[in-house]
Amino acid sequence: MKRENEAANWTAICGVEDIVPNTGVCALLNNEQVAVFRLHDGTDTRVFAIGNYDPNSEASVLSRGLVGSLGERLVVASPIYKHHFDLQTGECLEAPENSVPTWPARIEAGKVWVGA
Template sequence: MTTNESRHWTAVCADGDILPDTGVCALVEGVHVAIFRVGRQQALYAIDNVDPKAGASVLSRGLVGSIGERIVVASPLYKNHFDLQSGECIEAPEHSVRAHAVRVQEGRVLVALA
């Protein structure tokens, strides 16, 4: 298991650049990553940005919501829902994406690829 200290963290934007209940896209080590700020707690989540069914880098533009206790984003193309904690595609698990570590440090949002 990788610890936070041994991960390679990449700064992607200022903490205030992500509006509540929205996502942004960043290129992290050549990977398109969608970073979301969600809910009252303003929790941050990061998943792959490419919709595996469409092959388009669009998940950061999806609608954020919940299905039961799961916080999800709906792909703007095929409307599949992706769990923001795990990257699992609710409707078609074979289309799941990776979830990445995300944190704020000194006012910057940092992402470490899974």
């Protein structure tokens, strides 16, 4: 059963306007780096949260990657080896064994919230 007050499970990361459209930022959530992305297609704004650590390059860089799509999948390309990570599932398309965690993310009251 869902609790009425879900706010206890969510953390405000920043204002939605603090993230340039179609880019990411890094945030610390429960001592773990999370890459938070804001995608805007002209009419709709969505946010996604995945692990910031790229296991292929062994560096915390995913928040600095280029956002785009491969077919129907929304992805970020790591800035080091250009591996693509699905923003909804965290799957690394080139090396699925090196996928990253994801967190639920939403926009509410002008802020970006990530589920803890």
